[in-house]
Amino acid sequence: MIGAGGFGRETLDVIEAWNQRGEGAPLEVLGVVDDAPTESNLERLARRGYEYLGDFSALVRLGAAVDYLIGVGNPATRAAIAAKCDAHGLRAGAVVHPSASVGSDTAFADGTVICGGVQVSTNVRMGRHTHLNPGCIIGHDTALDDFVSVNPGAIVSGDVSIRDRVLVGAGAVVLQGLSVGARATVGAGACVTRDVAPCTVVSGVPARAHERESGT
Numbered sequence: 001m002i003g004a005g006g007f008g009r010e011t012l013d014v015i016e017a018w019n020q021r022g023e024g025a026p027l028e029v030l031g032v033v034d035d036a037p038t039e040s041n042l043e044r045l046a047r048r049g050y051e052y053l054g055d056f057s058a059l060v061r062l063g064a065a066v067d068y069l070i071g072v073g074n075p076a077t078r079a080a081i082a083a084k085c086d087a088h089g090l091r092a093g094a095v096v097h098p099s100a101s102v103g104s105d106t107a108f109a110d111g112t113v114i115c116g117g118v119q120v121s122t123n124v125r126m127g128r129h130t131h132l133n134p135g136c137i138i139g140h141d142t143a144l145d146d147f148v149s150v151n152p153g154a155i156v157s158g159d160v161s162i163r164d165r166v167l168v169g170a171g172a173v174v175l176q177g178l179s180v181g182a183r184a185t186v187g188a189g190a191c192v193t194r195d196v197a198p199c200t201v202v203s204g205v206p207a208r209a210h211e212r213e214s215g216t
Contacts, residue, residue, distance in 0.1 A: 001029060001033070001068070001071050002033050002059065002068055002069065002070045002071060002072065002081055002085075003032070003034055003070060003071035003072040004032050004034040004037040004038075004041040004042065004044075004045055004052065005034075005037075005038075005071070005072070006073070007071045007072060007073040007131070007133075008034075008071025009041075010071070010115060010133075010134075011095065011113050011115075012029065012048070012050065012071070013097075013115075014095050014096075014097045014113060014114070014116070015027050015029060015095055017097050017098055017116065018095055018096070018097070018098060021098040023098070027095065030051075030053070031050060031051040031052065031053035031058075032045055032050055032052055032053060033052075033053050033055060033056055033058050034052070034055070035055045035056055037052065056081075056084065059085075059090065060088050060090075063088075063089075064089050064090055064091055067091050067092060067093030068085060068091070068092055069092065069093055069094075069095065069111065070085075070092070070111060070129055071113070073131065073149055075148065075149050075165040075166065075167055075183075076147075076165055076183070078129050078131075079129070079146070079164075079165055082111065082128065082129055082147070092111035092128070092129065093111070094108060094109075094110055094111060094112040094113070095112075095114070096112075097114060097116040097118070099116045100114045100116065100117065100119070100132075101118070101119045101120065102114070102120045103120055103121045103140070104123075105122055105123045106121075106122065106124040106125075106126075107124075107125055108126035108130060109126060109127050109128045109129075109130070109146075110129075111128050111129030111130070112128075112130045112131075113130075113131050114132045115131075115133050115134040115135075116134050116135075117134050117135040118132045118133075118134070118135065118136055118137070118138070119136075120132070120137075121138060121139050121141075121158065122141070123140055123141045124139075124140070124141070124144070125143045126144045126148070127145040127146035127147070127164065128146040129146060129147050130144050130147070130148050130149075130150075131149045131150070132150050133149070133150060133151045133152045133154075133170075134152045135152050135153045136150045136151065136152060136155070136168075137155045137156065138150065138156050139155075139156055139158035139160065139176065140159070141158055141159045142156055142157075142158060142159065142161070142162070143161050143162065144156075144162045145163045145182070147165045148162050148164070148165070148166050148167075148168075149166070149167045149168065150162075150168045151167070151169050151170040151172070151188070152171070153170055153171045154168045154170060154171060154172045154173070155174070156168065156174045157173070157174060157175050157176040157177075158176050159177045160176065160177065160178055160179070161178075161179040161180070162174070162179075162180045163179070163180060163181050163182035163183075163184075163198070164182045165182060165183045166181075166182065166183065166184050166185070166186070167184075167185045167186065168186045169185070169186055169187045169189070169190065170189070171188055171189045172186045172187065172188060172190045172191070172207075173190070173191045173192065174186065175191070175192060175193055178192060178194065178195050178196070179195045179196070180195070180196040181197050181198030181199070182198045182199070183198055183199045184197070184198060184199060184200045184201070184202070185200075186202055186207065187201065187203030187204070187207070188203075189203075190202055190203045190204055190205065190207040191205040191206050191207055192206070192207045193206040194206075196209075197209070
């Protein structure tokens with residue numbers, strides 16, 4: 001596991017739930033790597049019995065013999081970490097909470113984490129290192145590109161295109177047939193009623209742009 005913070009530990013919950021269900025091969029967690037963990041997060045890991053292995057170099061030493069997951073919520077940070085992993089030939093895994101509902105003809109790529117209570121409809125495509133947080137809903141025929149994060153309780157309606165490194169905030173709604181451009185952010189509780197341009201932050205009901213990101 002890469003990341004000792006909140007989403008990293010939530011991802012450990014997903015792994016534990018998968019193992020407790022007892023279907024399929026169990027997933028063994030060798031430990032957690034993090035370049036700058038806080039003392040409180042190290043204590044939280046220790047309470048749960050997970051070993052802190054050190055910084056990123058610890059993962060490099062393990063090499064391609066193990067799979068990794070990135071438990072970091074920020075899409076841009078996750079993309080940067082994945083690029084480092086790719087440069088070292090490391091291989092990402094994927095995990096789905098057993099309480100999640102995943103519809104027919106749906107595909108997800110390496111690095112995907114699907115948390116408890118998520119509902120994914122039919123013919124959904126998810127790119128690398130997609131994170132679906134607890135209780136979110138993804139409608140039919142929707143495409144999520146690489147490094148997308150859909151936060152708790154958000155609803156992405158059918159036939160939506162979410163481009164790479166987009167963050168959809170908690171409780172937000174994206175209406176049917178729309179497109180959210182790369183590296184955009186949809187604020188918590190927003191209702192998106194029109195296409196969102198790349199690198200834009202939108203918020204409110206209906207959602208409107210109120211600033212531009214740097215485009216990083």
